Amino acid sequence: MxxxxxxxxxxxxxxxxxxxxxxxxxxxxxxxxxxxxxxxxxxxxxxxxxxxxxxxxxxxxxxxxxxxxxxxxxxxxxxxxxxxxxxxxxxxxxxxxxxDAEDWWDRVSPDDGESPSRLAVTVEAAAQQRHLLADMLRRLIYEMRDRQAFDDLQVIELVFYVGRRNLDVAELLDIDQKAVAGIKFRAIGKLQRYLADASPDAVACLDEAMADVTVAQVWRENRLTCLKRSTLGAYLLGVLEEPWKSFTQFHLDVVGCPVCVANLQDLQxxxxxxxxxxxxxxxxxxxxxxxxxx
Ligand SMILES: [Zn+2]
Missing domain, CATH: 1.10.1740.10 (RNA polymerase sigma factor, region 2, helix turn helix motif)
Incomplete structure (x- = not known):
């Protein structure tokens, strides 16, 4: 099960x-x-x-x-x-x-709208749009994995899931700041196309000015790039294969995902x-x- x-x-x-x-x-x-x-x-x-x-x-x-x-x-x-x-x-x-990269999750204050009550009771229409956005984001992430674009995925994970600025991401991954902006821009563009395909009204839920914030919230709520406990178990035993091993390492060490780190410690x-x-x-x-x- x-x-x-x-x-x-x-x-x-x-x-x-x-x-x-x-x-x-x-x-x-x-x-x-x-x-x-x-x-x-x-x-x-x-x-x-x-x-x-x-x-x-x-x-x-x-x-x-x-x-x-x-x-x-x-x-x-x-x-x-x-x-x-x-x-x-x-x-x-x-x-x-x-x-301090370790504690980025703590800086996203629970009062920023990601509260248990808000998670539990969302307005129906808004909830549906967020479900759709989560599905399209998942599609974008799977598509990047399928074509082994892990470098791009790492960039957008740091930008959206962690909420890092372009400059920080560039320094952390040792790439050009313009490259970071380009990857982010293309990701948002693709997301808008996926949304438009799914439903003509859906693009509205990714309002231009709010796109970063909305994508970040939906990514965090759904923990879209988090690892299954079985994957973490395999990682711990040293039997996880590439490219998943590197991606897991990145999610734990560079992203410092608090939930996955806690799961790994628990498994340990x-x-x-x-x-x-x-x-x-x-x-x-x-x-x-x-x-x-x-
Ligand atoms: Zn995680």
Missing amino acids: DAEKGDAFLIDGIKRGDQRAWRQLIERYQGRLLAFARSRAPSLADAEDVVQEAFVGFAASIANFDPTRSLETYLFTIARYKLFDLMRQRKLPTQSAPA AEEDTLRTGANTERMFASSVGFLKPQ
């Missing part, structure tokens, strides 16, 4: 009041969420609190969860919010130095030690009471 089908099955069960499904959901996601929180929270206890609160928040709002969205992305978004709250309460900096921890059930029990006991019969 692939991850998304498995998630839908669990959500169905949880909505029917199946507590075992809730426990399974916690088991599946706590490791990667904890890896994410640990790399940012002041202490392990704080990181555990953040993950616990994320599960409580999800349990309390599961009725609003749109099952067509990625559960993993949704849980990471809630965890980010809880982490943001914690840092604010403690008066700790929630933003790092702009030059699974290899290193046998998990004890202690954490799951604590997360389960503290959150299960928030599940309401649907």
